[in-house]
Amino acid sequence: MLFDQQFLRIPGPTPIPPSVERAMSQPMIGHRGIETSELLQSIKPRLNKVFGTKQDVLIVAGSGTAGLEAAVVNSVRPLDEVLVIVTGAFGVRFAKICEAYGIHVHRMDYEWGKAFNPEEVTRYLEQYPEIKVVFATYCETSTGVLNPIDQLGAIVREVSDALVIVDGVSCVGGVETKMDEWQIDIVVTGSQKAFMLPAGLTFISVSERAWNVIESNPNRGFYFDLTKYQNNYEKDTTPFTPAISLLFGLEQVLNLLEAEGLEEVYARHQLMMDMTRAAFRALNIPLLTEDKDASPTVTAVQPDDFDAELFRKTIKSQFGLSVAGGQEHLKGKIFRVGHMGFCSPADVLQTIAMMEIGMNRIGKEVQLGAGVAAAQQIYVKKGRENKCQFKF
Amino acid sequence: MLFDQQFLRIPGPTPIPPSVERAMSQPMIGHRGIETSELLQSIKPRLNKVFGTKQDVLIVAGSGTAGLEAAVVNSVRPLDEVLVIVTGAFGVRFAKICEAYGIHVHRMDYEWGKAFNPEEVTRYLEQYPEIKVVFATYCETSTGVLNPIDQLGAIVREVSDALVIVDGVSCVGGVETKMDEWQIDIVVTGSQKAFMLPAGLTFISVSERAWNVIESNPNRGFYFDLTKYQNNYEKDTTPFTPAISLLFGLEQVLNLLEAEGLEEVYARHQLMMDMTRAAFRALNIPLLTEDKDASPTVTAVQPDDFDAELFRKTIKSQFGLSVAGGQEHLKGKIFRVGHMGFCSPADVLQTIAMMEIGMNRIGKEVQLGAGVAAAQQIYVKKGRENKCQFKF
Numbered sequence: 001m002l003f004d005q006q007f008l009r010i011p012g013p014t015p016i017p018p019s020v021e022r023a024m025s026q027p028m029i030g031h032r033g034i035e036t037s038e039l040l041q042s043i044k045p046r047l048n049k050v051f052g053t054k055q056d057v058l059i060v061a062g063s064g065t066a067g068l069e070a071a072v073v074n075s076v077r078p079l080d081e082v083l084v085i086v087t088g089a090f091g092v093r094f095a096k097i098c099e100a101y102g103i104h105v106h107r108m109d110y111e112w113g114k115a116f117n118p119e120e121v122t123r124y125l126e127q128y129p130e131i132k133v134v135f136a137t138y139c140e141t142s143t144g145v146l147n148p149i150d151q152l153g154a155i156v157r158e159v160s161d162a163l164v165i166v167d168g169v170s171c172v173g174g175v176e177t178k179m180d181e182w183q184i185d186i187v188v189t190g191s192q193k194a195f196m197l198p199a200g201l202t203f204i205s206v207s208e209r210a211w212n213v214i215e216s217n218p219n220r221g222f223y224f225d226l227t228k229y230q231n232n233y234e235k236d237t238t239p240f241t242p243a244i245s246l247l248f249g250l251e252q253v254l255n256l257l258e259a260e261g262l263e264e265v266y267a268r269h270q271l272m273m274d275m276t277r278a279a280f281r282a283l284n285i286p287l288l289t290e291d292k293d294a295s296p297t298v299t300a301v302q303p304d305d306f307d308a309e310l311f312r313k314t315i316k317s318q319f320g321l322s323v324a325g326g327q328e329h330l331k332g333k334i335f336r337v338g339h340m341g342f343c344s345p346a347d348v349l350q351t352i353a354m355m356e357i358g359m360n361r362i363g364k365e366v367q368l369g370a371g372v373a374a375a376q377q378i379y380v381k382k383g384r385e386n387k388c389q390f391k392f
Numbered sequence: 393m394l395f396d397q398q399f400l401r402i403p404g405p406t407p408i409p410p411s412v413e414r415a416m417s418q419p420m421i422g423h424r425g426i427e428t429s430e431l432l433q434s435i436k437p438r439l440n441k442v443f444g445t446k447q448d449v450l451i452v453a454g455s456g457t458a459g460l461e462a463a464v465v466n467s468v469r470p471l472d473e474v475l476v477i478v479t480g481a482f483g484v485r486f487a488k489i490c491e492a493y494g495i496h497v498h499r500m501d502y503e504w505g506k507a508f509n510p511e512e513v514t515r516y517l518e519q520y521p522e523i524k525v526v527f528a529t530y531c532e533t534s535t536g537v538l539n540p541i542d543q544l545g546a547i548v549r550e551v552s553d554a555l556v557i558v559d560g561v562s563c564v565g566g567v568e569t570k571m572d573e574w575q576i577d578i579v580v581t582g583s584q585k586a587f588m589l590p591a592g593l594t595f596i597s598v599s600e601r602a603w604n605v606i607e608s609n610p611n612r613g614f615y616f617d618l619t620k621y622q623n624n625y626e627k628d629t630t631p632f633t634p635a636i637s638l639l640f641g642l643e644q645v646l647n648l649l650e651a652e653g654l655e656e657v658y659a660r661h662q663l664m665m666d667m668t669r670a671a672f673r674a675l676n677i678p679l680l681t682e683d684k685d686a687s688p689t690v691t692a693v694q695p696d697d698f699d700a701e702l703f704r705k706t707i708k709s710q711f712g713l714s715v716a717g718g719q720e721h722l723k724g725k726i727f728r729v730g731h732m733g734f735c736s737p738a739d740v741l742q743t744i745a746m747m748e749i750g751m752n753r754i755g756k757e758v759q760l761g762a763g764v765a766a767a768q769q770i771y772v773k774k775g776r777e778n779k780c781q782f783k784f
Contacts, residue, residue, distance in 0.1 A: 004409035004648055005736055017396035025417075256396055319738050344397055346711050350742035353764055360772055368768040372745055373761025380752055380760070 009351050010324040011141050011170055011298035012193035014341030016249070020196060023252035024245045031244060037236040039247050044233070046254045047203065049262060051187055052178035057205045058229040059250075061243040064169040064190030067202030069097050070224035071165050071186045074206075074214045075133055078102040082133040083124060083162070085116045089142035089327040090167055094135040106131060112330060113143045113300065115293040118151045125160040132213075133163045138187075139171035142327045144300035144336060145293045146175065153183030163210050169193060171297045172203075173257070174269040174340045185210040194269070194297060196256075196341040197249045204229075269296035272339035272348045275378045279352045279371030283359075288334055297340035300326075306364040308335045315358035321351065345379050401743050402716040403533050403562055403690035404585035406733030408641070412588060415644035416637045423636060429628040431639050436625070438646045439595065441654060443579055444570035449597045450621040451642075453635040456561040456582030459594030461489050462616035463557050463578045466598075466606045467525055470494040474525040475516060475554070477508045481534035481719040482559055486527040498523060504722060505535045505692065507685040510543045517552040524605075525555045530579075531563035534719045536692035536728060537685045538567065545575030555602050561585055564595075565649070566661040566689045566732045577602040586661070586689060588648075588733040589641045596621075661688035664731035664740045667770045671744045671763035675751075680726050689732035692718075698756040700727045707750035713743065737771050 008015050016024075029035040040059075047057035060066060072094075076082055081104045084095040091109075098105045108124055110116050116136065125131055134156055138149045153164045163185040168177060172187065174194030179187045184207070191201035206214065206226060214226060228239035257265055273296040280287055280301055288300035303311070308325065309332050315321040326334040337355075339348055352371045359366050400407050408416075421427040432451075439449035452458060464486075468474055473496045476487040483501075490497045500516055502508050508528070517523055526548055530541045545556045555577040560569060564579065566586030571579045576599070583593035598606065598618060606618060620631035649657055665688040672679055672693055680692035695703070700717065701724050707713040718726040729747075731740055744763045751758045 004411045004734070005738075007738070019396045319736075321738075342396070344711075346397075346399070346713075346742055346746050349745035349764075350738055353741035353745060353768060354738050357768055357771060367765075368772070369761040369765025372741075372764045373759075376745060376749055376760040379749060 005320055007319060007321040007351065007354070009338050009343070009347075010322050011144075011336055011338035012340065013199055014193065014196055014338060014343060016198065017196055017252075017256060017342045019256070020249045020252045024249040026245075026248050029244060031241050032237070036242065036244060039244075039251060040236045040238070040242075043247060043251055043254065046258070050173050050177065050257070051203075051205045052176070052182075053180045053187070053205050055179070055205045055207060056230065056233050057203050058226060058233060059238070059242070059247070060202045060204060060224070060229060061200060061240065062202050063199050064167075064188070064192075064202055065093065065097075066224070067169070067188035067190065067204050068094060068167055070202070070204055070226060071188050072097050072101065072103070073219075073221045073224050074217060074226045075163055075165065075186065075210055076101070076103050077217060077219065079104060080132045081106065081128065081130045082135060083108065083121070083128070083131045084135045085121060085137070085147075086110065087114065087116055087137060087143065087145055087147060088112050088140035090137045090140055090169070091135075094137070094167060098135070113145065113288040115145050115147045118148055118155045121152065122155050122159045125156060125162060129160065131160065131162050133165055135165050136167070138166050138168040138177070139175065139295045139297055141170040141298060142330070144289050144295050144298045146171065146295035149184065150178070150182050153185075157183055163213060170340070171295060174265065174297045175295070176266050179205060179207070191246060191250070194340045195250070196253055197246055200243050200246045201250065266296070268345070269340060271345055271379065271382050272296070272343060273299060274382065275345060275348045275375035276337055276339055276352070278374040278378045282374035283356070283366045283371045298336055298338050300334045300336045302334045303364070306359065306362055308332060310362050311335065311358055311364075314361050315354055318358060318361065319354045321354045321358070349375055397712055399711060399713040399743065399746070401730050401735070401739075402714050403536075403728055403730035404732065405591055406585065406588055406730060406735060408590065409588055409644075409648060409734045411648070412641045412644045416641040418637075418640050421636060423633050424629070428634065428636060428639075431636070431643060432628045432630070432634075435639060435643055435646065438650070442565050442569065442649070443595075443597045444568070444574075445572045445579070445597050447571070447597045447599060448622065448625050449595050450618060450625060451630070451634070451639070452594045452596060452616075452621060453592060453632065454594050455591050456559075456580070456584075456594055457485065457489075458616070459561070459580035459582065459596050460486060460559055462594070462596055462618060463580050464489045464493065464495070465611075465613045465616050466609060466618045467555055467557065467578065467602055468493070468495050469609060469611065471496060472524045473498065473520065473522045474527060475500065475513070475520070475523045476527045477513060477529070477539075478502065479506065479508055479529060479535065479537055479539060480504050480532035482529045482532055482561070483527075484720075486529070486559060490527070505537065505680040505685075507537050507539045510540055510547045513544065514547050514551045517548060517554060521552065523552065523554050525557055527557050528559070530558050530560040530569070531567065531687045531689055533562040533690060534722070536681050536687050536690045538563065538687035541576065542570070542574050545577075549575055555605060562732070563687060563689045566657065567687070568658050571597060571599070583638060583642070586732045587642070588645055589638055592635050592638045593642065658688070660737070661732060663737055663771065663774050664688070664735060665691060666774065667737060667740045667767035668729055668731055668744070670766040670770045674766035675748070675758045675763045690728055690730050692726045692728045694726045695756070698751065698754055700724060702754050703727065703750055703756075706753050707746055710750060710753065711746045713746050713750070741767055
C-alpha cells in the first residue's frame with residue numbers, strides 16, 4: 001500500500017486499540033519480579049466475568065490452537081473415545097488434534113454454514129456411552145456460525161458424564177459466555193479476536209468436574225500441563241515465561257471492556273452483525289448462514305454472480321480493505337467479513353461503503369449506498385429500541 | 393469516550409499515520425550531533441517540491457502562527473504600510489500580528505465564505521503605492537475557501553514592488569503550491585495540517601526579493617530572525633534546539649508523500665472535496681462556499697434547518713466524530729469538515745455515513761445513505777475518468 005492505511009476486517013486478528021498499543025509499549029519487566037505478580041493480580045479476577053465462571057481463567061503463552069491442544073491433552077487419554085462436533089474448519093482442527101494423540105474420534109459432521117443440533121448430540125451419546133468428552137466450537141470462524149453452546153452442556157449432562165469442551169476462540173469477549181450456568185467444562189479462547197490483542201495468549205478455564213479428570217490423568221504433557229498453570233496461578237505467577245507485553249495489553253483491554261460495559265460490548269457485536277447482514281440483504285447478495293445460526297463476530301457471504309476472490313483482491317488493492325476468503329471446499333466460494341473486537345458500527349458502515357464500490361469495480365452492479373442505508377437504518381432503529389446511546 | 397476510537401475530522405490537527413507515530417517514537421538523539429545533521433540533510437531537499445520552489449525551506453520549532461509572525465517581523469518595519477487581504481479568521485490574524493508591531497495596516501475585507509478578487513487587489517495597490525507587503529491566506533481555514541494565490545503574485549508585480557506573503561498553513565502539502573512560478577515571496581505552513589504531523593513545526597520559504605528586504609531590515613527579533621535559520625540551514629543545523637521527534641516524523645511523512653506521489657496526493661484531496669460537497673448537495677444542506685472558491689482540504693457547511701452546535705455535540709457523543717464549528721460571527725451557524733492529511737476517500741464515506749445518522753438523531757430527516765451514495769458515485773466516476781486507481 002502506498003498510503004499508510006489498512007482496514008483489517010478479517011475475522012481476527014483484529015485491529016489493536018491505540019491505548020492497547022501504548023500499553024504494550026511499556027518497558028519490559030522481570031518475569032519473576034513483583035511487577036509481573038501485580039500485573040497478574042490485576043488481570044486475573046477480571047477475566048472471570050468474560051468467561052461467566054467462578055473458576056480461574058488460566059493464561060498460556062501460545063496461539064488459540066495451543067489452548068485447544070492443552071484442553072485435549074489434559075482431559076483425554078490415548079484410546080479414549082471422544083465426540084467432535086464438526087461444523088467447519090475449526091471443528092476439523094479439534095478432530096485432528098485428537099487424532100495426533102491416538103484418541104478414538106467420533107465425528108458428527110454438519111453442513112458448513114449450519115449450526116449443530118444439540119438433540120442430535122444427545123442421541124449420539126446415548127448410542128455411544130463410552131464417549132468421555134464432547135468437543136464443540138462456539139463460533140465457527142470458517143462459516144460465521146454461532147453454535148448453540150448455551151444449550152449443549154445441560155443437554156449432554158442429561159444423558160452422559162462426558163466433559164463438554166468448547167473452542168470459544170473467535171467469539172468469547174464479543175458474545176455472552178456463561179461457562180458455569182451453561183455447564184461447560186472447559187472454555188478456550190485466544191487473544192487476537194474479540195480480545196483485540198495480537199495473537200500470542202490463549203485463555204483456558206476448567207470446571208471442577210474437568211479438574212477431577214485432569215488430575216487423575218497421568219500424561220498431561222509438559223508445557224500444556226494445566227495443573228502447573230493452576231498451581232502457579234494461586235501464587236500470582238506462571239510456570240513458564242509469560243508474554244509480558246501481551247499482559248500489559250490485556251490489562252488495558254480489560255479496562256476498555258469494563259469502561260464500555262460487557263453488556264454494551266455484546267450489544268455492539270449483535271448490532272454490527274445485524275447491520276452487516278442487512279446491508280448484504282439490501283444488495284441481494286446471499287449470506288451463507290441463516291439468521292438463527294449467525295455469529296455476532298463474523299459474517300460469511302456467498303455471492304452467486306461475482307467472483308469472491310476477484311472481489312477480495314479488488315478491495316484490498318483499492319482501499320487496503322482485507323476480508324477473509326473461504327476455507328477448504330468453500331475456498332473461492334465465500335468471503336468472510338469480521339466485525340469483532342476493535343470494530344465499531346462506524347467501521348461497519350465504512351466497510352460496506354468500500355465493498356459496494358469494490359463490487360461496482362468488478363462489474364457487479366449494485367445500487368451504491370443501498371447497503372450502507374440498510375445498515376444505517378438498523379443502527380438508528382436498534383439504538384432507539386434499546387434506549388441506549390451506542391458510544392463507540 | 394468509552395470506546396478507544398476517535399474520528400478527528402476537524403481542519404487540522406489531523407490524525408497521524410501509524411508509521412509516522414512509530415517514526416516519532418525513535419530514541420532521542422543529540423541536537424548538535426551527526427544524527428541530527430543527517431536527519432536534516434535527508435529532509436531539506438525533499439521539501440522544495442512541496443512548496444514548488446528552488447529556495448530553501450526553513451524549519452522553525454513553533455506552531456503556524458509562529459511562522460506567520462516570523463514572516464511579518466522579518467519583512468516589515470514598524471510604520472511600514474502593508475495590505476492584509478481578509479477572507480476570514482486567519483486573514484484577521486495576519487492583521488493582528490502586524491498591528492502588534494505598530495505596522496500601518498490596510499485591510500481589504502471580503503465576505504466570509506468568498507475568495508478575494510486579485511484585480512481588486514491591484515486596484516487597491518495602485519491607489520496606495522506606499523504599500524510594501526501584501527498578506528494573503530491560501531486556504532482560509534475558517535470558511536473553507538481556497539483563495540486565488542496562483543494569480544496573486546503575477547498580478548501584484550504588474551503594479552507594485554510589494555512583497556507577497558502567503559499563509560499556506562491549512563493546505564500546503566494537500567494542494568498544489570508553486571511558489572516560484574506564482575511569484576510568491578514568502579510561503580508559510582505548519583506541520584499539523586496536510587503534513588499529517590502533530591503541531592510544533594512551521595515551514596517558511598523566502599524568495600530572493602524577500603531576502604533582500606529581510607537582510608536590510610535592522611530589527612528582525614531574535615528567535616524569529618530568519619537569517620539565523622538560513623545561515624544554519626547551509627550547515628545542516630538549526631540556530632535553536634530543533635523539535636527532533638517531529639523531524640523524525642517529518643522524514644516519514646515525506647516518505648509517504650513521495651510513495652503516493654505528490655500529484656496523487658493533490659488528486660486525492662480534490663476527490664475528497666468533491667465527494668464531501670456532493671454528499672451535502674444530495675442531502676439538500678447548503679454549503680458556505682461556491683464550487684469555484686472551495687478548498688480541497690476543508691468544507692464549511694451552513695445548515696438552514698438544524699442547529700450546527702447540537703449536531704456537532706451529537707456526532708461527538710455518538711461516534712467520537714469531531715468536526716469544527718464556526719469562528720467569530722459564523723459561530724453556531726456553520727460546521728467545518730476536514731478532509732486533509734491522513735484522510736482517505738474511505739474516511740470521507742465513513743464520515744458522511746456517521747453525519748447522516750447524527751442529523752437523523754437531532755430530528756433533521758435526511759434519506760439515510762443518500763449522501764454516501766452521492767460521494768460513492770463521485771469516487772467511481774472520477775476514478776474512471778482519471779484512469780487511475782486511487783490506492784489509499
